[in-house]
Amino acid sequence: MARQTAIGGPPAESRLQCIFCHQEPHDHVCLDPDYVPEPGVNGALTAWARALRAGFSPRMLLLSLVPLLLSLLVWGGLLWAFGPALFDWLDAVFRENEWFQSGGSWLSTFGLGMLKVVVVPLVAILLLLPLMIASALLFMSIFAMPAIEKYVSRNQFPKLEQKEGGSFAGSIWMNITSVLVFALLWVCTIPLYAVPPLAVVVQAALWGWVASRVMSYDALAAHASAAERKQIMHARRWPLLGIGMASGVLGALPGIAWMGGALLAVALFPFLAILSAWLYVLIFLFTGLWYQYYCLQALDELRERRHEGEIRAL
Numbered sequence: 363m364a365r366q367t368a369i370g371g372p373p374a375e376s377r378l379q380c381i382f383c384h385q386e387p388h389d390h391v392c393l394d395p396d397y398v399p400e401p402g403v404n405g406a407l408t409a410w411a412r413a414l415r416a417g418f419s420p421r422m423l424l425l426s427l428v429p430l431l432l433s434l435l436v437w438g439g440l441l442w443a444f445g446p447a448l449f450d451w452l453d454a455v456f457r458e459n460e461w462f463q464s465g466g467s468w469l470s471t472f473g474l475g476m477l478k479v480v481v482v483p484l485v486a487i488l489l490l491l492p493l494m495i496a497s498a499l500l501f502m503s504i505f506a507m508p509a510i511e512k513y514v515s516r517n518q519f520p521k522l523e524q525k526e527g528g529s530f531a532g533s534i535w536m537n538i539t540s541v542l543v544f545a546l547l548w549v550c551t552i553p554l555y556a557v558p559p560l561a562v563v564v565q566a567a568l569w570g571w572v573a574s575r576v577m578s579y580d581a582l583a584a585h586a587s588a589a590e591r592k593q594i595m596h597a598r599r600w601p602l603l604g605i606g607m608a609s610g611v612l613g614a615l616p617g618i619a620w621m622g623g624a625l626l627a628v629a630l631f632p633f634l635a636i637l638s639a640w641l642y643v644l645i646f647l648f649t650g651l652w653y654q655y656y657c658l659q660a661l662d663e664l665r666e667r668r669h670e671g672e673i674r675a676l
Contacts, residue, residue, distance in 0.1 A: 405659055406601050406652075412518070413651035422647060425509055429501035430643045436497060452482045488552050491638075492545040495569075498642035499576060503537050507580040507650055514654040515585065522662055527591050528583025536579045544572040562611075569610030574602040577650055581657035594660050605656060609649040 416422055515522060547568055554561045574595075582591040595602065 409656035412655045417648045426647050428505045432501050492548040496541040502646040510650050519658045524585050525587040527587040540572050540575045566607045566610030570603045570606030573606035577653040581654045612645045
């Protein structure tokens, strides 16, 4: 016998309609523009606690060795081979354009004239930092995030269906495009380091943007469909950005350590670069866990909400 659908209108013989967007609920994800997600702060804090606990597990610490060794190999080799040439080139550029004089005068106005001798190392650091961040992020996406996804899903969400809405090629593309934009914006904001508090805020914002794009994609690639991934990344964009910015504050620590060492001695430059690479890997590992827990929880809530909508449409 014919019946009315949940939203009213003409009778339907055997077809159900989603009460949110009036489509058949079994073959779509509701993309209701008025969808309001669950409160993001509590979910983000819960995911943070889970990530902190998992980050110190022996499995996760061992997992960090692969991207760490790759970072050490790449950056240790590059700095050993091209580090002196980079310093010489920057020194020549500064002398040719008389930037030592103008920069020294500017620093003297703030009582920082003694920093004139380390201007070149500091500029080199600022130029190399986005490349180090990019390489650490790429290594994490390729070698660590798939293992993190399996670890979290197996231990926390064993019943969550995998819809394989993402791909390895899609992850690489998301990494490359996001990192290129990130590096360009980083270089454009280097002058802001003249005002350190503002520079930290800008760096955290940039880090939050790139992390929310790249790690959200990787965290949802195996379990969410393409439509589910887009919906979660849109509906939860502010908590995702907040997680990235909070990690961005931690991301400032390697740069601070590197710059602080450069103020002490230029000879420490290669060693501090390697230390920075290690810190970036550990920070990205924790951030990856944080995103993984948060995104899979969001996916689980989205599917539960869709299931409730199907039941209410009966």
